[in-house]
Amino acid sequence: MERAVADAVALLRTATDRDWETVRAGRVEWSCRHTAEHIAGDLIAYAGQLAGRAQSDYVPFEITFDEGTGNDGVLDVIETTGVLLTAAVRTTPPEVRAFHPYPFRSANREGFAAMGIAEVLLHTHDIATGLGLAYEPPADLCEDLLARIFPHVRPGEAPWPTLLWATGRGELPGRDPVTEWRWSNTLAIPAGRLTLEGVSPAAARDLSAGGDGGFRWVEGGPYAGTRDAAGMVVKAYESGVHRPEWGMFALVRREDGRAVGAMGFHGAPDADGCAEIGYDLAEAARGHGYATEALTALSGWALARDGVRRLLAMIERDNLPSQRVVTRAGFARVDEDGDPVAYELRS
Template sequence: MTDMGGDQIEEAVAGCAALLRAAAGRDWDGVRAGRLEWSCRRTAEHIASDLIAYAGQLAGRAGTAYVPFDITVDEGTGDGGVVDVIGTTGALLAAAVRTTPREVRAFHPYPFRSANREGFAAMGVAEVLLHTHDIAEGLGLAYEPPAELCARVLTTIFPHVRPEPDAPWSTLLWATGRGDLPGREPLTEWRWNNNLVIDTERLTLQGVTPAAAADLHAGGTGGFEWIEGGPFGGTRDAAGMIVSAYEQGVHRPEWGMFVLVRREDGQAVGGMGFHGAPDEEGRAEVGYDLAENARGRGYATEALQALSEQALSRDDVKVLFAAIDRDNAPSQRVIARAGFTRVSEDLEQVAYELHGVDGSLRLYARES
């Protein structure tokens, strides 16, 4: 798996610079950038401002707010000079992404108050691609970035958006209110979506993006450093469910899959998550597994307690379910320690008859 990183930032910036240099000398100040209220000149300066801001967040390890600084372009700077500033700030963000450890997160408000290096890289690339499009539209120029670059942005920070087959650029434009797609209503409001991370004493539960899920399902690492023997088969199967949900446009990141990463060494020890968003009655199902070498240390219990508390604190969740094989005594002990109790035999029978639940499984529940 190739993470969204410095190479992608440089690729996006190079494409932006090539287009803007070809348009140097045109009326950047007097022309609006596409659907924006800004001029093309102001939009170009904004690209540089975003890139340096993201670099500052990562380099400064900002934890609770934006680092309070901005960038200005010297008075009298020509169009070519603005392009130079974009190139320089892009190089700084690429360097910050490359030198930031994977586990580091820095403040960004949407939607879970933080992002890792891959998230900042994807946001930086998105800013470059989209605002280059805005400028090109204002100046009447043709612009279409590489499809793979657009697809990586979508799978990293737009996991809630159903991809359009063979049209990632059109999908990205639609997802940001800049274009139309057949059969979809235009968007007037949008946000990208960095992955959710839940902290426990010894672990971080890190939300898995569709890009990481696809790699895990295909036999890769998903960008994680796994303990020997990991990931277990159930984690790869669950990753496949995430990919399927993403392709159907029904994936909701906070109801997806999390990889359990040890704080002490940054190694991934297992997977945990939901089988989908809660139903109309506020019910959601959880599942989990650990690499064999990580079992017997309480990791699953610790993670399940944190994940359950996170879910049950929401108004739209009333009960969590788990289906455990009758012969899997260790997993039954985990689910019990995490506050789940076995449902009555009558309810279990209804689940078997009406919902097709495998009769070899025992059902456990935890209510809000």
């Protein structure tokens, strides 16, 4: 956040003596001045959502500028609101979520940080376009942003042009123009003592490379299967077939915010409405019923989606504890001789 704001403000300060009131900001309908005020308004709103732990709507306040505030003053406010959002992100535990409407009615601290950075980058581009300034943010910042809140967008050869295309601000060879768009925060599903926290491609990339994915794990976690599954998420994202609600979830224990394992799908449901599900737990978390609670919740969520008719779980024949988990969650064995053994749950 600091780098995004600092770079944007440094560029825009070179043009504060220009007319921002009547010049249109790129392709948006606002003036450069209105667009700059919008950046500050969103940054303080996101900070307020996290700080206030809002759960059902936006906290009912907005920023106002003193009469006579000039362009330099507006940039001062953007710097200040950027600091406030940064502080809110840093002091919010990773398992906390606050209200945001798109698309699953909440976001975690990484989501709010990414949305704030997106507001800064994209609207600085808009203002710079209107004022005739050259602007291109760091590629690694754009790449991380795409992998956090644009998981449905196949990465392009260069992150910044891809981000501009994904938000209707540019063209990419071989891809149709974008006329409507939304970013996508991760999904969270309550599951008894757990919350199933969606794993973004950015978090999955870190997990597959040996990191923690931004989660606090119980001793011994994450298990090897979680890292393998994270690699599958990254591959699907890079291929343009990742659908975040049909990806991977970390199983986060509510009592202490620790991740105990992972669960998710091998991809979106097929043409017959079938989706395959898999999971694992860190060894220290086994034997406490967590997998059953998580599988019951995720299965119920999935079968309530339009067009989903059955879920499939493939369990090694000698993995009796896992077979008991799927049975307790309502799955029925559908073969007698296979290895792995197939279990299914129908709507």
